[in-house]
Amino acid sequence: MLSPVVAGIDGSAESLAAAAWAAREAERRNRPLHLVHAWDWHPRRQDGEIAGAAQRHLARCSLRRAEQLVRAECPGVPLTDVQTEGPTTAALLKAADEAELMVLGSRGLSGFTGFLVGSVALGVVAKATCPVVLVRADEEAADEHLPAADGGASTDSGYRDVVLAVDLDEACDEVIEFAFEAARLRHARLRAVHAWHTAAPVGLGPGDIGLVEETWQGEEWLGFLKAVLQMWRDKYPDVEVLETVVDDRPTTALVRASTGAGLLVVGHRLAERPVGPRTGPVTHAAIHHVGCPVAVVPHL
Template sequence: MVLPVVAGVDGSAESLAAAEWAAREAVRRERPLLLVHAWNWHPRQEEGEREIANAAQRHLARRSLRQAEDRIRTVCPEVRLTDEQMEGPATAALLKFADQAELMVLGSRGLSGFTGFLVGSVALGVVARATRPVVLVRADEKAADEHLPADNGSPSTDTGYRDVVLALDLSDACDEVIEFAFEAARRRHARLRAVHAWQAPSPIGLGAGDIGLVKEPQRSYEWLGFLKAVLQVWRDKHPDVAVLESVVEDKPTTALVRAATGAGLLVVGHRLAERPVGPRTGPVTHAAIHHVGCPVAVVPHR
């Protein structure tokens, strides 16, 4: 079964930008694109009121889907495109599609005057619970933003792709996250920058052989060697992907925001809780989806 790239649309500027990004990604992956509109229902309404409300919701859904389809057919006519609408709750409906998708793409409003995202409860709920990757895209994201600027500094889609950045926690380096990042870089013929942030530990809690026992000037070299060793098997699998490993002494949240500056895509992992309570994400993922300017791919893992 060929899994589609799925984009959630609701007529907003951010969802249209997400649909465009999803269309380009579907072409890169040679997958169909499915546009989905999920709308909430109101169980406390009387039967007649509910029928009227549902009819209005279906009309708005059809209009939102048509608007996204028209835009995609203009900018990305080669993509194989279908659409579907579903009665909510919206988060639950989108999760059903996300869990049967190659990946789900959702929009998120850029914060005026700041670099980052304003993430709604529906998007947060999908990111926290989806078992497949979810990508968040800003409202002002354009095709040229994935590419390096032209020689004169102007935006261009004829230049190479910007770096794919992989935020990697070496204490929890998961194959799913690394594989997603390498594949994203391979499809774009882009460089992969793998970043690990470390902090000098306190003597309390150190175990035998811990890198914290190494003298201060050598710790970065030890972490870099560890990072290179973790990625070596993936370098062997993808010899055509240029990889740059870097380690920084800093808070992980601060390091990833800085590393993602100028990137085309940031890839972070999200550990799925056995019994999730509410739309929760870890601190690094939370920082990524709120403070990074490029699209963010959140890759779930156990």
């Protein structure tokens, strides 16, 4: 049985946008779509049964709205759904273990009926073993595509670029492959971006190597990036690749590079941490500041 694309549903506009994006991705990947509504329940003893019934009703309504949206947008995608009692993050992580990828709204509702100001999404991103795509509330199908000839929105034009953040100190096959596959499925161009820093002259001391010409540094990094991606170019010959290196902070470079993109792909190292969900600074910045959907791909 094929692993599904899973979308977390909580009734918010973000989760409905996530369900629609997940349906389109399931269609591209020829995968089934699975909608999951998970809710936390901490009732007082005397009203537990009533509160539970209300929660189940809200869950059913949220799933029904998402199903209607998916059926209208991608009627051919096989669809299943489930509602489950929380903890919400744990329930979604369990679903992610069996998923091709997980899709969530990047922010959600404050309160017991939804994401706690993104805490669920961040918790899933930090610990999920499958890629997690975060989608904002205003994301629509036309946003994945280039404008029409008259400048208007279109779903018939080509796809916007897929942008891949490459850390050349830690280039990970899982992250690179996900980006190439996403570009292949969309017949889109892949823009691979690496950010590097010019050494600061005040940091030089006795025995240190002085500054080399900035242009030469850029050429060296670009050559390294091309070498890292060559194997993937060979594996995906139909994907057009544009390599870019910039002398800038990675967070700033990615926000700038993702402007006008259809998808940004970043990596996230999985690690056991004693307290709370955490993501690295680049992933954190992408989640909070990039306007297009962000795919966070875990790796060891």
